[in-house]
Structures are given as C-alpha cells and as structure tokens.
Amino acid sequence: MPNYALAMTSRVVVIGGDAAGMSVAAGVRRRLPDTDEVIVLERGTWTSYSACGIPYWVAGDVESPEALVARTPEEHRRNGIDVRLGVEAVAIDPARRTVSVTDGDPVAYDRLVFATGAEPVRPDLPGIGGDGIHGVQSLDDGQAILDELERDPRRVVVVGSGYIGLEMAEACVLRGFDTTVIEKAETVMPIIEASLGDQVAEAMRARGIQLRAGVGVTGFTLDDAGRVTAVETDDGAMPADLVILGLGVTARSAMAGSAGLPLGPKGGIVVDDRQRVEGFADIWAAGDCVATLDRVTGELVHLPLGTHANKQGMVAADSIAADLLGEEPRLSFPGVVQTAITKFCSLEISRTGLGEQQARDAGFDPVVVSIETTTVAGYMPHAGTMTVLMVADRRTRRLLGAQIVGEEDAALRIDVAATALAGGLTVDDIVMLDLAYAPPFSSVWSPIQVAARAAVKALVG
Amino acid sequence: MPNYALAMTSRVVVIGGDAAGMSVAAGVRRRLPDTDEVIVLERGTWTSYSACGIPYWVAGDVESPEALVARTPEEHRRNGIDVRLGVEAVAIDPARRTVSVTDGDPVAYDRLVFATGAEPVRPDLPGIGGDGIHGVQSLDDGQAILDELERDPRRVVVVGSGYIGLEMAEACVLRGFDTTVIEKAETVMPIIEASLGDQVAEAMRARGIQLRAGVGVTGFTLDDAGRVTAVETDDGAMPADLVILGLGVTARSAMAGSAGLPLGPKGGIVVDDRQRVEGFADIWAAGDCVATLDRVTGELVHLPLGTHANKQGMVAADSIAADLLGEEPRLSFPGVVQTAITKFCSLEISRTGLGEQQARDAGFDPVVVSIETTTVAGYMPHAGTMTVLMVADRRTRRLLGAQIVGEEDAALRIDVAATALAGGLTVDDIVMLDLAYAPPFSSVWSPIQVAARAAVKALVG
Numbered sequence: 001m002p003n004y005a006l007a008m009t010s011r012v013v014v015i016g017g018d019a020a021g022m023s024v025a026a027g028v029r030r031r032l033p034d035t036d037e038v039i040v041l042e043r044g045t046w047t048s049y050s051a052c053g054i055p056y057w058v059a060g061d062v063e064s065p066e067a068l069v070a071r072t073p074e075e076h077r078r079n080g081i082d083v084r085l086g087v088e089a090v091a092i093d094p095a096r097r098t099v100s101v102t103d104g105d106p107v108a109y110d111r112l113v114f115a116t117g118a119e120p121v122r123p124d125l126p127g128i129g130g131d132g133i134h135g136v137q138s139l140d141d142g143q144a145i146l147d148e149l150e151r152d153p154r155r156v157v158v159v160g161s162g163y164i165g166l167e168m169a170e171a172c173v174l175r176g177f178d179t180t181v182i183e184k185a186e187t188v189m190p191i192i193e194a195s196l197g198d199q200v201a202e203a204m205r206a207r208g209i210q211l212r213a214g215v216g217v218t219g220f221t222l223d224d225a226g227r228v229t230a231v232e233t234d235d236g237a238m239p240a241d242l243v244i245l246g247l248g249v250t251a252r253s254a255m256a257g258s259a260g261l262p263l264g265p266k267g268g269i270v271v272d273d274r275q276r277v278e279g280f281a282d283i284w285a286a287g288d289c290v291a292t293l294d295r296v297t298g299e300l301v302h303l304p305l306g307t308h309a310n311k312q313g314m315v316a317a318d319s320i321a322a323d324l325l326g327e328e329p330r331l332s333f334p335g336v337v338q339t340a341i342t343k344f345c346s347l348e349i350s351r352t353g354l355g356e357q358q359a360r361d362a363g364f365d366p367v368v369v370s371i372e373t374t375t376v377a378g379y380m381p382h383a384g385t386m387t388v389l390m391v392a393d394r395r396t397r398r399l400l401g402a403q404i405v406g407e408e409d410a411a412l413r414i415d416v417a418a419t420a421l422a423g424g425l426t427v428d429d430i431v432m433l434d435l436a437y438a439p440p441f442s443s444v445w446s447p448i449q450v451a452a453r454a455a456v457k458a459l460v461g
Numbered sequence: 462m463p464n465y466a467l468a469m470t471s472r473v474v475v476i477g478g479d480a481a482g483m484s485v486a487a488g489v490r491r492r493l494p495d496t497d498e499v500i501v502l503e504r505g506t507w508t509s510y511s512a513c514g515i516p517y518w519v520a521g522d523v524e525s526p527e528a529l530v531a532r533t534p535e536e537h538r539r540n541g542i543d544v545r546l547g548v549e550a551v552a553i554d555p556a557r558r559t560v561s562v563t564d565g566d567p568v569a570y571d572r573l574v575f576a577t578g579a580e581p582v583r584p585d586l587p588g589i590g591g592d593g594i595h596g597v598q599s600l601d602d603g604q605a606i607l608d609e610l611e612r613d614p615r616r617v618v619v620v621g622s623g624y625i626g627l628e629m630a631e632a633c634v635l636r637g638f639d640t641t642v643i644e645k646a647e648t649v650m651p652i653i654e655a656s657l658g659d660q661v662a663e664a665m666r667a668r669g670i671q672l673r674a675g676v677g678v679t680g681f682t683l684d685d686a687g688r689v690t691a692v693e694t695d696d697g698a699m700p701a702d703l704v705i706l707g708l709g710v711t712a713r714s715a716m717a718g719s720a721g722l723p724l725g726p727k728g729g730i731v732v733d734d735r736q737r738v739e740g741f742a743d744i745w746a747a748g749d750c751v752a753t754l755d756r757v758t759g760e761l762v763h764l765p766l767g768t769h770a771n772k773q774g775m776v777a778a779d780s781i782a783a784d785l786l787g788e789e790p791r792l793s794f795p796g797v798v799q800t801a802i803t804k805f806c807s808l809e810i811s812r813t814g815l816g817e818q819q820a821r822d823a824g825f826d827p828v829v830v831s832i833e834t835t836t837v838a839g840y841m842p843h844a845g846t847m848t849v850l851m852v853a854d855r856r857t858r859r860l861l862g863a864q865i866v867g868e869e870d871a872a873l874r875i876d877v878a879a880t881a882l883a884g885g886l887t888v889d890d891i892v893m894l895d896l897a898y899a900p901p902f903s904s905v906w907s908p909i910q911v912a913a914r915a916a917v918k919a920l921v922g
C-alpha cells in the first residue's frame with residue numbers, strides 16, 4: 001500500500017490533553033515536519049497534569065494545582081502543538097475521518113488518537129447525583145473538593161478503600177475533618193491480600209480515620225436543596241456533609257464504543273502493542289482509556305495509571321510518526337505487571353504481579369508466603385518493620401507477585417519484584433540477586449530476598 | 462565412586478566463624494544427622510558479625526559491638542555446632558585431611574571449608590607497623606579505633622577513599638575530630654565514575670572533612686615509642702595521631718595458597734558454582750576469601766561483601782550436605798554484578814555492573830549517559846535531587862551498569878538495575894518496566910528509567 005500521506009501534509013488529532021494525549025502529541029510533533037498539524041482537543045482547561053497528586057494538594061502538601069501541571073497549554077503551543085481547550089469531542093466518524101465537537105465544525109484527521117482518560121465509578125444509587133458527592137479524577141474534581149472543605153463540613157465520608165479513597169481520607173483527617181471510610185468488603189484496600197489489609201485498617205484507626213468495613217452503600221439522603229446529608233448503608237444511615245467516591249474508575253470510552261471500536265475490561269479500548277486500535281488502521285489509543293496486557297497472565301486488564309499513560313503515549317507517537325513517515329516503528333508496549341504503591345498514614349504499601357486469587361484465576365498453582373523483616377539492618381537506630389507477601393508458581397518456580405506493607409523505606413523495594421516479573425525470574429533467581437546491601441539501607445538479605453527464601457522453602461515442603 | 466561417608470560419621474571443619482563460615486556451618490548442621498560433627502575454628506572471639514556495621518558503631522549510631530553480632534558462639538553451640546574460639550588454623554594437609562592449629566593437635570576433617578575472610582591492605586611502606594595505624598575489618602579493629610578516639614587524637618587521617626574509608630571519616634567528623642582523607646587518585650570513591658566522585662568530594666567538604674586528592678602516601682613518621690605522628694606524602698608530611706587505612710582488602714588466603722589451592726584476583730580462592738575449590742573435591746570456600754564470577758563480564762573478581770558471603774555460605778552448605786548424603790545439590794551461586802551502596806555525609810551513593818572503563822576493558826562498546834532528576838515527584842515538598850549514570854552496550858543494547866549519587870531515597874533504586882542485569886534486560890526493556898509510581902515515591906518515570914531513556918536516545922544518535 002503506497003503511503004499517500006508522505007506526499008502531503010498530515011493532520012494528527014488527539015482527543016484528550018492529559019498525560020497520554022500530550023505525550024502522543026509531543027512525541028509526534030518532534031518527529032513530523034512542521035508542515036504537518038498536531039491538534040489536541042481538550043474539553044477542560046488543563047494539560048499534562050498529575051491526577052495522582054490531587055490528594056497531596058488537598059492535604060496541603062502541594063500548594064496549588066499549577067504545581068501538578070507538568071506542562072501548560074501555552075508551553076505545548078510553543079512546541080508547535082495546536083491545543084484547543086474547552087473543546088469536547090462528542091463523536092467520531094472513522095469512515096470520513098472526522099471528529100464532531102460540541103461547538104464548531106467537525107475536525108478532520110488523518111490519524112486519530114483516543115486519550116480520553118477514565119472517569120470515577122458512580123454507581124447508579126438513589127441520590128448519587130446530589131451536591132457534595134465527588135469523584136477524584138481531574139484537577140477540577142480536586143478544586144471542587146477543596147471548595148467543599150472550605151465550607152467546613154462536619155463529617156466527610158469516603159466510599160471505597162482503594163488507594164485514592166484512602167489517600168483522600170488521610171488528606172481530610174490531616175486537615176482536621178471527621179472522616180469515615182465505608183468499604184463493602186470485610187478488609188480494606190482490595191489490591192492487597194486481606195492479611196495485609198488488616199495492617200492498613202489498624203493504621204487508619206491509629207490516625208483517627210473511622211472505618212466501617214463490610215458495609216454496603218445503598219444510597220444518599222439529600223436535603224431540599226439537593227445536597228447530601230447522609231450516606232445510606234445496609235447498616236443504617238451515616239451523616240455526611242461531603243462524600244468522596246473512591247470506587248475506582250472505568251475507561252471514558254463511550255464515544256469510542258459508539259464508533260465501533262473494540263472495548264475490553266472496564267471499557268478499555270483494545271489496542272495492539274503499538275497502541276493501534278484493533279481493526280482501525282488510522283486510530284490509536286493510550287492511557288486510562290485503554291485495556292492493557294498483563295505480562296504475567298497474558299490477559300487484558302484496565303490499569304489507569306500515569307506511568308502507563310506516559311509509556312503508551314510514547315509508543316503511540318512512535319507508531320504514528322513511523323506510519324506517516326513510512327518508517328519501521330521502534331517501540332512497542334510490552335504490557336504491565338500491575339505495580340502500585342502508596343503512602344498511607346504511617347504505612348507504605350505496594351504490590352506487583354498477582355495476588356493469590358488472581359494467580360488461581362489465571363490457572364497457576366500458587367504458593368504464598370509472608371515474612372516479617374526490618375527495613376534496614378536491625379541494629380540501626382531507624383530500623384522499621386515490614387511485611388512482604390510473595391506468590392510463586394509451584395510448577396515453574398517463577399515469581400508471580402509480591403506485596404509489601406511496612407514503615408518508612410519499605411514499599412519501593414517492590415520495584416525489584418516488578419523487574420523480576422518482567423525478566424521472568426524464579427524465586428531461586430531472586431534469592432541469588434546481587435542487591436544493594438549496607439546497614440543504613442538493608443539487612444544482608446534484602447526483604448524481597450527474605451520472602452523469596454521463604455518461597456523456596458515452601459516449594460520444597 | 463561409592464560414597465563411604467554415607468556409612469560413617471562425617472566431620473565438617475570450617476575455618477573462620479564470621480558470615481560465610483557460620484552460614485556454612487549452620488546450613489550443614491541443619492541437613493546432617495546429629496551423629497555427624499560440624500566444627501568451626503575461629504581465631505577471634507566473635508561469630509557471625511556485621512563488619513559493615515563498624516563505621517556506625519564508631520559513629521555512635523550503634524551502641525555496642527554486641528548489636529552487630531547476628532548470632533553468638535553460644536547460640537551456635539546450642540544449635541549443635543562445635544565452635545572453637547581462639548583457635549587459629551595455620552596450615553592444611555589436603556592429602557591427610559587435617560588442619561594444623563597454633564595450639565593443640567591437628568584437627569582431622571572429612572570436608573573442609575575455607576571461610577577465612579579478608580584482610581585490610583597494608584602497603585609495605587616505612588612505618589606502616591607503627592602504633593595508631595589501623596585497618597577496618599574485624600570487630601577488634603573497630604574496638605581498637607574506638608580506643609584510639611578515647612585518647613582524643615588531634616588529627617585523624619584516613620588513607621584511601623573507598624566506601625569504608627569514607628564512612629570511617631564521617632564517623633570521626635561526627636564525633637568532632639579533625640579528619641583528613643588522602644586519596645591517590647584525582648577523584649574520590651574509585652568505585653564510581655569521576656563525574657559522580659566530584660559530588661562526593663563536595664559533600665565531604667560541606668561536612669568538614671578535609672580532602673587531599675591526587676596525593677600519594679609514601680610512609681609514616683613514628684615517635685620514639687613507635688607511635689605514628691605524621692603521614693608522609695609526595696606532597697609533604699601531614700600530622701596525624703590516628704591513621705585509618707581505607708585501602709580495600711585482599712583475600713586472607715595465604716594458608717590456602719600454601720596448600721596448593723588455586724588463587725585468583727586479590728588472592729581470592731577459585732571455586733566452582735557450588736563453592737567447591739577447583740581441583741579439591743573435599744574442600745569448599747565461601748565469603749571474602751574467594752574469587753567470584755562477575756555475571757556481566759564472565760571474569761573472576763574479588764568482591765568481599767556480607768551479602769555474597771551469606772549466599773555463598775548457603776550454597777556451600779547445600780553442596781557439602783548433598784555430597785555427604787549422596788543427594789543432588791539444589792543450589793548454585795550465579796555470581797555477582799558488583800552492586801554496592803553507602804550513605805555518606807548528605808549523599809546516598811550506589812553502583813552496579815560495569816563503569817565505562819570496566820566495560821571497555823571487558824570488550825564492550827559502551828554508551829554512557831548521565832541524567833539529573835528528582836527523587837520523588839518534583840512538586841512534593843521532600844523532593845531531592847539525584848544523578849543516575851548508565852552504561853549500555855552499543856551492540857546488544859543491554860544494560861551494563863548504573864551508578865547513583867543523590868539525596869535521601871536515591872540510592873536503593875540501584876536494585877532495579879541490579880535485577881535488570883541478572884535478567885539480561887536491554888535499556889529498551891528498562892524504559893518499559895512497570896515500576897512503582899506515586900508522588901511520594903517517584904516521578905512518573907522512575908529515575909532508572911529516565912537514565913534508560915537517555916541511553917536509548919544516545920544509542921539512536
């Protein structure tokens with residue numbers, strides 16, 4: 001197929017101006033001649049911001065939303081990207097290669113990128129639309145919650161105990177508000193095993209966050225003005241002047257679905273390893289709106305995180321530029337291993353790979369071990385404690401996953417396990433890794449290796 | 462060959478009771494029947510101690526040498542190990558399978574283990590034998606230096622700027638002593654590249670440690686009582702009441718060499734991947750006295766570190782037990798990647814794999830990049846700065862090494878590179894790793910990935 005685009009000016013249109021979208025736009029811009037156009041349609045007013053920083057802004061650790069912005073629209077424009085703010089795409093026509101927008105003529109494209117992000121889950125419960133009920137996804141959400149806190153709510157209720165929910169709960173408690181977390185499951189933080197979740201629950205109570213676990217939300221009581229006054233649960237009503245939804249997010253992909261693009265878990269757009277949408281040669285997608293390959297299971301998952309968005313944006317940009325320039329693409333996205341980390345109350349928490357049930361669901365025969373150790377050499381004055389849980393495959397002895405809960409300097413060690421997963425290492429390999437050792441940093445056996453040794457022992461038994 | 466040992470009581474003799482030796486003894490003890498003997502000959506009075514902790518003991522962070530002892534002789538004895546303190550082995554007779562000791566009859570063995578450790582380099586300079594000139598290797602060395610500091614020396618001079626030398630220099634300055642480091646090379650800390658060494662030199666000066674780089678030591682002036690009064694250098698004499706030698710160590714292997722055991726770099730005993738001495742079916746060696754395989758170059762190196770000693774001890778124990786029990790050994794030691802880490806003054810410093818010159822010497826065509834980034838998301842209040850240097854192979858694109866100098870929370874990230882080296886990852890693979898990201902821990906691109914991206918860019922150019 002001759003590459004007609006080579007002979008003429010091309011136009012790349014990106015829908016969405018956050019991490020993934022701007023990363024595609026910037027990457028394409030660097031590679032294409034100046035005569036080509038790179039247009040970003042952003043319905044909001046911000047570009048390239050760190051949604052992950054919102055809890056720290058709300059807590060007061062970060063002064064302003066501007067600090068969370070890696071690059072402003074103006075900076076992107078100076079780099080030759082046509083950033084159009086306040087322009088919401090409402091439909092695409094893949095046959096005609098146009099994007100319809102709320103205000104103005106349809107925008108034609110040669111290559112299109114979906115970078116529409118994710119949206120907070122808002123379960124279809126009575127009263128969910130009331131004032132004072134907020135998800136946490138955009139800087140505007142962050143500002144809305146800060147405005148609510150200015151009104152000095154007597155009681156804040158966070159629904160859900162995923163890491164965003166917990167980070168927001170801590171921010172509210174740090175600012176002196178009466179804060180309760182409601183979690184449907186019996187243990188908090190569903191991304192880690194229940195045994196570790198108990199440590200998190202204990203840390204929450206110590207920090208003064210009230211926890212109602214095993215309680216399902218059934219609706220919201222609103223006053224005459226339509227403002228929330230209580231959260232209704234299967235254990236009775238709980239007064240609330242501000243509700244923060246921490247129930248996770250789903251891909252913002254309704255428009256993509258309407259145009260016939262394939263959707264996977266939680267609405268994530270299905271793409272190949274160049275971030276090109278399956279079945280649509282002119283359309284790419286990246287970031288929180290896509291489904292992603294899990295490298296351990298080979299299955300698709302939805303894992304909305306800035307770190308994936310940036311990488312996928314880089315890969316999509318490379319693929320689009322290569323496509324337009326008639327070159328071979330250099331990059332591909334190998335997928336993720338479900339790494340996550342957070343600091344919460346007195347604890348650091350991280351995980352990577354599969355938990356026990358995930359491993360069983362994926363057809364592995366997992367062995368699971370859990371060890372306690374010190375964060376640094378036990379005789380050092382600042383030695384803290386930490387727990388490492390490790391999951392390994394009985395047949396191949398390969399690492400399947402690891403989880404950490406511990407004091408300062410505990411959680412980032414998960415990166416060793418994340419790297420080991422990418423390298424397909426066995427627990428035996430991990431025991432023999434040459435990891436950094438000096439008393440202020442580690443015991444002579446690094447915590448991940450202490451867990452790997454326990455796994456080796458369990459595999460013998 | 463029939464395994465006669467199966468039919469009778471066996472005796473395993475270990476020379477040396479520190480990390481490697483006691484790790485072999487404990488491992489063998491767990492596997493062998495009670496009727497077999499496990500004997501450890503230790504010339505000193507301590508077992509299983511952390512020599513790496515000595516600088517923190519001298520600095521006052523650790524209260525007593527007992528805190529550095531992981532397991533006392535009495536604890537080992539309770540586990541069925543015959544620990545003989547104050548017994549120095551002086552020769553072995555591999556044909557008769559005996560060890561001669563300073564005091565008493567020769568000790569017969571069925572299987573022998575060298576775990577004799579290392580000894581500080583003491584160059585053959587005039588006056589080197591004077592009082593007040595100390596290496597740093599054993600707890601007794603630590604005590605000797607503490608005793609010297611009790612005498613309130615006016616001036617402490619540390620010769621050599623390896624990490625032990627620098628850690629000791631900092632300990633002395635923290636205790637208020639006038640401290641100077643003399644380094645023969647133009648830059649400090651030879652295990653890192655000169656560009657990073659300059660940052661270390663700056664941190665030293667900021668902490669009040671005087672540095673004389675590019676100065677060679679030619680001897681020591683002693684007073685009539687044989688006590689050091691000055692260090693003589695090619696730049697004149699420098700007054701000194703206490704001299705600490707930080708010139709590295711060599712394997713303590715003269716006895717092994719005399720018995721015909723093969724010796725490699727810095728006198729390290731040459732062993733196979735089960736820690737069995739090449740050519741000696743009944744003799745194993747582990748820890749600071751052995752030569753070790755570098756996994757990146759395939760060459761032998763001498764890398765005396767507690768972390769290797771423990772692993773090698775475990776492997777040797779498995780091999781000896783398997784040998785005596787007529788089983789297949791389960792473990793092998795894959796070698797090291799030269800990982801090292803230290804905290805020094807305001808800096809954290811770490812390295813793994815090969816530096817630029819090491820890479821050239823090993824026949825690689827290295828590309829070297831160096832980047833500056835923040836330790837955590839730049840907008841977080843505790844964000845520090847750090848430098849990552851990365852070495853990659855131009856032909857295979859494989860990671861060859863990495864080095865880090867930075868503020869708090871910088872250095873331990875070297876573990877990602879150490880794990881990547883073990884897994885044979887390319888810099889492209891590293892860019893796509895799913896490493897932990899949350900604002901209090903990392904930027905959206907982890908520092909190791911920022912360096913890997915720079916390496917990828919350099920490989921294109």
